[in-house]
Amino acid sequence: MDMNVNSNGVYHEKQVKELCALHALNNLFQNRDAFSKAELDEICQTLSPHVWINPHKSILGLGNYDVNVIMAALHRKGCEAIWFDKRKPPECLQLCFIHGFILNVPSDYRFGFVYLPLRKRHWIAIRQVAGIYYNLDSKLDQPQIIGQENDLMAYLKEQLDSKDKELFIVVNQEVEEKHLWEKEDYDLGAIPR
Structure with a gap:
């Protein structure tokens, strides 16, 4: 058995350097070979080919990839990331069409046991495996069970109550094109601003 797969059959990569985006992607696809650091670095180079310092990753080359x-x-895997408008309730989501979620949260810089007064962002995958939703945060020692659909809705509401957190819905391209990830009766125009 792969040392990154727990007894429930859930693949979970733990944090190395500043590679939380890589871990989030591999955890989302439940496959350690979904992406490599070299592949994400190549994407950075493609996004900004003629620069000395690439704005899409850490200048130290340790990761810290941006959205x-x-x-x-995700596009290379036939998927799209859709930014979720926090003014809407999570119940507007059609979970049966959603591959998973990527949550972006603030994170403190730490040098050993000392916290530095700098802020950075951390990427976390959330997805369903064998009927149970999991928080696959690479900073956790093991996947954290969220539970069933109702538990996921409560979890997402709690996370989205923070103004510093952003949620991206991961769907395949056909679901994104047809807008199947959202229930029709939840219209942003009907939500008070």
């Missing part, structure tokens, strides 16, 4: 890299990587 553009994640979106390009």
